[in-house]
Amino acid sequence: MTQSWPSPAKLNLFLYITGQRANGYHELQTLFQFVDFGDSLGFTTRTDGQILLTTPVDGVADDNNLVVRAARLLQKHSQTTQGVDIALTKRIPMGGGLGGGSSNAATVLIALNTLWNCRLADEQLAVLGESLGADVPVFVMGHAAFAEGIGEVLHPVEPEEKWYLIAHPGIHIPTPTIFGDPELIRNTPKRPINVLLSTAWTNDCQPIARKRFCEVEQLVSWLLEYAPSRMTGTGACVFAEFNSEHEAREVLRQVPPWVSGFVAKGVNVSPLHSYRAELLRAAGKA
Numbered sequence: 001m002t003q004s005w006p007s008p009a010k011l012n013l014f015l016y017i018t019g020q021r022a023n024g025y026h027e028l029q030t031l032f033q034f035v036d037f038g039d040s041l042g043f044t045t046r047t048d049g050q051i052l053l054t055t056p057v058d059g060v061a062d063d064n065n066l067v068v069r070a071a072r073l074l075q076k077h078s079q080t081t082q083g084v085d086i087a088l089t090k091r092i093p094m095g096g097g098l099g100g101g102s103s104n105a106a107t108v109l110i111a112l113n114t115l116w117n118c119r120l121a122d123e124q125l126a127v128l129g130e131s132l133g134a135d136v137p138v139f140v141m142g143h144a145a146f147a148e149g150i151g152e153v154l155h156p157v158e159p160e161e162k163w164y165l166i167a168h169p170g171i172h173i174p175t176p177t178i179f180g181d182p183e184l185i186r187n188t189p190k191r192p193i194n195v196l197l198s199t200a201w202t203n204d205c206q207p208i209a210r211k212r213f214c215e216v217e218q219l220v221s222w223l224l225e226y227a228p229s230r231m232t233g234t235g236a237c238v239f240a241e242f243n244s245e246h247e248a249r250e251v252l253r254q255v256p257p258w259v260s261g262f263v264a265k266g267v268n269v270s271p272l273h274s275y276r277a278e279l280l281r282a283a284g285k286a
């Protein structure tokens, strides 16, 4: 049976870089929250073991698509003989700092674990997913989280669920471009979570993105006139926070023509996990 599983976007409500490991990866302290906007994936299981993406993504070879890579990884790990046709409906801008690829991979792991009856715990899927991308574990675990390490050490938290205008300046910033920049701030002191939660939230990647990309500079400056605003992840998207949907939509109406955007609500439980819980309830398994 084909089902439509959600694959939400995430925001980094704050992001601090506290060091760099010998392998080049950066040590972070970041606050993840999901939003009620994202891609969706449909799955039709097959008995012949083939894994097919029926909706190729422009500019991404199927073999490199995190959807296909996640399905192969779980197939190998679980030694199942089953396969799957996967249809991906893409809405999350790519290279926007919204974690679209990682979210897609997490949705594949969670959905196929259920549909193939692999019986792995979410914690096991999160460890598997880490090899696909630093943001996969938080999407697999499905709860807003304070993250440390390279983003994989997760502590569930309950930040306020605000409304956001999420704006894209029309450019794609590859994550390695920001992480590879010699002028990136890499020495923010590590702070305990209670201090971080009660201090004004910023993103260490933002100064360098504003400096290197005039589109980000213009977008941040424009949004700051209306509401507290900052970049998510390594950009290029910038989010402005509001207490109501109405206020966020009023500003969306006024964005300059070179900006595209959408309004979404922050959610602490991933829509993926709400969907799975509903499916299991309907099947009498929860």
Ligand SMILES: C[C@](O)(CO)[C@H](O)COP(=O)(O)OP(=O)(O)OC[C@H]1O[C@@H](n2ccc(N)nc2=O)[C@H](O)[C@@H]1O
Pocket: 012, 024, 025, 026, 027, 028, 030, 097, 099, 102, 132, 133, 134, 135, 136, 149, 150, 151, 175, 176, 179, 233, 234
């Ligand atoms: C910036 C964040 O979006 C915060 O949520 C993530 O840490 C990035 O996660 P991601 O896009 O899934 O990143 P990955 O695909 O794992 O890594 C892309 C590249 O970014 C750099 N990278 C990534 C994560 C990290 N903590 N330090 C890094 O230096 C590495 O050069 C890596 O090769």
Ligand SMILES: Nc1ncnc2c1ncn2[C@@H]1O[C@H](COP(=O)(O)OP(=O)(O)OP(=O)(O)O)[C@@H](O)[C@H]1O
Pocket: 057, 059, 060, 064, 065, 066, 067, 092, 093, 094, 095, 096, 097, 098, 099, 100, 101, 102, 104, 135, 173, 175, 233, 234, 235, 236
């Ligand atoms: N299913 C997928 N969806 C989006 N991008 C994918 C996918 N599979 C592979 N990719 C590759 O990953 C790159 C980053 O895309 P993604 O949308 O995850 O970026 P991002 O939101 O900036 O990530 P992050 O917030 O984790 O830094 C794309 O440019 C693309 O080459």
